Amino acid sequence: MSSENYRFETKLLHNQHKVDPATGAVSVPIQHASTFHQFDLESFGKYDYARSGNPTREALEDVIAELEGGTRGFAFSSGMAAISTAFLLLSSGDHIVITEDVYGGTYRMVTEVLTRFGIEHTFVDMTDLNLVKAAIKPNTKAFYVETPSNPLLKVTDIKAITSLAKEINAITYVDNTFLTPEYQRPLELGADVVLHSATKFLSGHSDVVAGLAVVIDEELGRRLYSLQNSFGAILGVQDAWLVLRGIKTLHVRLEQSQKSAIKLAEFLETHPLIEKVYYPGLKNHPQHELQKSQSKGPGAVLSFDFTNERALQVFLSNVKIPVFAVSLGAVESILSYPAKMSHAAMPQAEREKRGIKNSLIRLSVGLENPVDLINDFSQALHQVNEKLLVLQQGE
Numbered sequence: 001m002s003s004e005n006y007r008f009e010t011k012l013l014h015n016q017h018k019v020d021p022a023t024g025a026v027s028v029p030i031q032h033a034s035t036f037h038q039f040d041l042e043s044f045g046k047y048d049y050a051r052s053g054n055p056t057r058e059a060l061e062d063v064i065a066e067l068e069g070g071t072r073g074f075a076f077s078s079g080m081a082a083i084s085t086a087f088l089l090l091s092s093g094d095h096i097v098i099t100e101d102v103y104g105g106t107y108r109m110v111t112e113v114l115t116r117f118g119i120e121h122t123f124v125d126m127t128d129l130n131l132v133k134a135a136i137k138p139n140t141k142a143f144y145v146e147t148p149s150n151p152l153l154k155v156t157d158i159k160a161i162t163s164l165a166k167e168i169n170a171i172t173y174v175d176n177t178f179l180t181p182e183y184q185r186p187l188e189l190g191a192d193v194v195l196h197s198a199t200k201f202l203s204g205h206s207d208v209v210a211g212l213a214v215v216i217d218e219e220l221g222r223r224l225y226s227l228q229n230s231f232g233a234i235l236g237v238q239d240a241w242l243v244l245r246g247i248k249t250l251h252v253r254l255e256q257s258q259k260s261a262i263k264l265a266e267f268l269e270t271h272p273l274i275e276k277v278y279y280p281g282l283k284n285h286p287q288h289e290l291q292k293s294q295s296k297g298p299g300a301v302l303s304f305d306f307t308n309e310r311a312l313q314v315f316l317s318n319v320k321i322p323v324f325a326v327s328l329g330a331v332e333s334i335l336s337y338p339a340k341m342s343h344a345a346m347p348q349a350e351r352e353k354r355g356i357k358n359s360l361i362r363l364s365v366g367l368e369n370p371v372d373l374i375n376d377f378s379q380a381l382h383q384v385n386e387k388l389l390v391l392q393q394g395e
Contacts, residue, residue, distance in 0.1 A: 007098040007183060008067070009251035012040045015066055017059040017244075028059045030241050052229050056237040060212075060244050063147035064202075067181040067247075068194050072216035072221035075240055076229050077199025079177065080105045081233035082112070082183025082211030086173060087192050089220075090356070092118035094305045099126050103150045103175070110144075127287060128158040132164065140168060145191075146175040147184075148291070151303045152355055153278040155287035158294055171220070177201070177329070182254050184295040187216045200329030200364075201300075204253050208239045230365055252306045252360045253331065253367060257300035260370035264363065265302050267374050269274035273315075275305040275359070301328055303338075306359045306384075312337075314387045316361075319380040321373055328364030333373060336362045 002267055006014060017028050036047040047053050065073035071344055071380070074083040090096065095128035098110060100123040107254035110121050118255055121136040126145060136367040143165050147156040158174060165172045181293050196202060198210035198219045206261045215221045222331060228234065235243075259279075265279040281298030322333035326341045336342055341360050343351055351357075 011067060011385040012248055012250055015063055017063060026138055026243060028045065028056060028244055030237050032237055033058045037331075047314075050237075051232050051234055054237055054240075057235055057240045060235070060240040060348060062185060063212050063244065063247060064181075064196070064198075064212045068176075068214040068217045069181075069185055069187050070194065071218050072215055072225070073197075074213040074224060075235035075243075076211035076228070077233045077235055077239075078209050079211040080109065080200060081212045082195050082197075083173075083175070084109055085227050085233060086117075086195060086213055087222065087230050088113060089171065089223060090119050090141055092116070092141055093120075095120040095137045095139045096142040096144055097122050097124055097135045097193070098138060098144040098155075099131060099146040099149050100124055101149045101154060101155065101356060102146050102150045104338075104345040106144070106175070107343070107350075109148050109343035124155070126161065129157065129160055129164075129365070132161065136164070136168065139172055141173050142172045142173060144175075145186075148178050148280055148299065148301070150178070150301075150342060151278070151336075151360065152300070153249075153280055153285070153303060155280050155285075155294075157290055158186055158189040160193060162192075165192075166190065170296040178300050179295055180250060180254065180296070181250050181296040182250055183258075187214065189294060192217060192220060197311070198243050199255055199331075202329075203243045204250065204252060205242075205246055205329055206327065206332065208242040208246075210239050210243050211237050212243075254297075255367045256299060256367055258297050260368070260373060260395045261300040261302055261363075261365040261368045262371060263299070264365060264377070267279070267377065268302075268304050271381060273307055273311055273384055275307050278303040300365045301362065302365070303360055305357055305364045306361070307310070309359045311384045311388065312359050314384045315380050319376055321368055321376045322363065322366075328362070330364065331367045333363040333366035333368055336364070338362055 020029055034050045038044045060075050061073035063234045074230045105150050124131045143161050162172045171192040173193045174191040177200050180201050194214045195210040198212045262281050265277050265282055268274045269277045278300035322335045324335050328334055
């Protein structure tokens with residue numbers, strides 16, 4: 001049976017880089033060479049200088065391209081390096097329509113860097129296609145979609161956006177970090193460039209910083225390769241190997257984390273101290289049915305609003321199991337505070353306009369037993385109740 005016919009979880013392990021053809025090793029060799037000897041003046045070999053190509057990095061690029069259903073993959077030194085290099089496909093005078101509650105680093109890149117090079121932008125709630133259509137200008141050359149969005153978990157209709165883009169000969173970027181190709185395949189829905197912070201679920205162990213991009217069009221791939229080679233923000237070989245190792249366990253990690261995320265979301269949804277839970281796996285999520293139609297699952301990230309900021313502070317002081325840190329998608333559960341972490345680059349007025357409150361917390365669910373997580377959250381929320389009661393009595 002050809003590997004093309006394997007199911008996804010089998011492809012994670014059995015692909016063209018299953019074994020090293022030279023030695024039979026079942027782990028991709030780490031090739032540290034920065035330069036490669038050329039045996040013929042008239043005909044150089046496949047590799048010459050490691051910025052342009054390295055066999056270890058290439059193995060990761062091949063694997064992510066296969067998993068996403070693309071023709072070519074690219075590995076970068078961080079998620080933002082992947083995003084920034086992909087944005088270089090645009091030119092001065094171009095306009096981009098972008099998800100409004102996008103990751104803070106992407107917001108900073110668009111508002112503080114691309115504007116300096118004459119690239120315009122319009123942020124829009126991409127769950128409303130009428131707003132998206134109204135944002136299109138004669139010079140619109142790209143749509144940037146983050147779905148589910150960070151941190152409000154809004155779900156964009158990828159196929160609808162890509163159809164709009166094709167009508168005006170624009171390209172569509174999709175950040176697929178939250179769901180990975182395990183649950184969502186944007187290229188199959190018409191996207192042109194898929195982007196990942198491979199720091200997150202793909203590597204999955206909080207031990208590497210990496211970014212990936214995949215394209216389906218070969219000409220677009222040639223253009224992006226030229227930019228990768230010119231800009232030079234490539235992924236180092238040790239980190240490429242770590243991402244390859246993490247990818248092998250993606251299915252079992254994400255499956256377990258998603259099961260726990262559903263249970264935690266349902267628990268939080270019924271708690272009186274929680275004002276709102278943002279998670280497309282809940283039936284009352286506005287895009288619940290859309291999420292089901294364009295993906296295999298809602299993922300393992302959710303956000304929730306406390307009734308007030310003080311309650312959030314007490315909760316964070318008392319919860320024990322999750323780490324309180326930047327990032328997501330790891331084996332351990334991670335609580336993050338968007339206002340001062342992922343979206344610190346976004347001014348408060350812009351955050352509030354998008355619904356990103358100071359009482360909002362984001363949770364990336366790890367591999368702990370969900371009963372332990374719920375018990376831990378319960379005791380922390382009980383402490384919040386006790387603290388608020390004392391404060392009320394003091395008044």
